[in-house]
Structure formats: structure tokens, C-alpha cells
Amino acid sequence: MEICTPEQFSVSGELTDDGNKKLADYLVGFHAPNIDDDAVKCVKCGSHIFGGGIMDALLSTFTWGLVHGEGFCTECNWPIRMYHSVDLDREEKSSFQFPLPHRCYTDDSHETEVDPALGHQDSEK
Numbered sequence: 023m024e025i026c027t028p029e030q031f032s033v034s035g036e037l038t039d040d041g042n043k044k045l046a047d048y049l050v051g052f053h054a055p056n057i058d059d060d061a062v063k064c065v066k067c068g069s070h071i072f073g074g075g076i077m078d079a080l081l082s083t084f085t086w087g088l089v090h091g092e093g094f095c096t097e098c099n100w101p102i103r104m105y106h107s108v109d110l111d112r113e114e115k116s117s118f119q120f121p122l123p124h125r126c127y128t129d130d131s132h133e134t135e136v137d138p139a140l141g142h143q144d145s146e147k
């Protein structure tokens with residue numbers, strides 16, 4: 023799976039190099055969004071997470087979790103963060119709303135990552 027990078031967001035072009043680095047450091051904890059037909063699809067099961075339109079009420083499998091800004095896909099339980107707050111520099115703090123799938127690991131030292139395409143099996147190193 024591809025890792026999320028600032029270049030995937032239009033705001034990247036407006037940031038300083040330092041701001042882009044800080045955003046990149048934040049985004050490394052997430053997979054690149056799976057965007058298809060202008061909708062964000064679940065990285066694991068492909069179900070409709072977010073399209074920004076009225077159909078989201080009917081189609082979306084995103085469910086809010088207990089922690090503010092966090093949720094998951096109802097179909098497969100893959101964890102997703104919807105609300106983001108990133109310190110870009112001393113003056114500017116960026117908050118944005120976008121469903122980004124967390125990268126997940128089978129160990130606390132983050133050596134073995136779970137590939138959503140492989141389900142919940144251990145990915146190869």
C-alpha cells in the first residue's frame with residue numbers, strides 16, 4: 023500500500039518546505055486514500071466511506087468511534103481518522119476533515135505492518 027503524502031492534497035502547493043515536511047511526518051501514519059469515482063473507498067474492503075454528497079447518508083460505511091475524530095469502516099472495521107490537526111509551523115496550525123485510513127501493525131515496535139489488501143494476515147517483511 024502507498025503511504026499518504028502532502029502531494030496528495032492541494033494545500034501542499036501553498037505550504038513552505040518546512041510545512042510540507044511537518045505534514046509529511048504526520049501523514050506517514052496513514053495509507054494514501056483510495057479514491058475511485060470521486061468517492062473515498064475503504065482501503066481494505068472497498069466500500070464507500072466518503073463522497074462529500076447527499077448520498078453519503080445512504081452509502082457511507084464510516085462509523086464514528088469513541089475517540090473524537092476517529093472512526094472505522096463498518097464493513098471490515100479498518101480504523102480511519104476523520105479529523106486532523108497538524109502543527110505546520112509556529113504560526114500556522116492546519117485542521118482538516120478527510121477520512122484517512124490508519125496504517126496498522128501487529129507489534130508495538132511497528133516492524134510488521136498489516137497490509138489491508140491481505141486482510142488481517144501478517145504482511146511479509
Ligand SMILES: [Zn+2]
Pocket residue numbers: 064065066067068069095096097098099100
Ligand atoms: Zn472496509
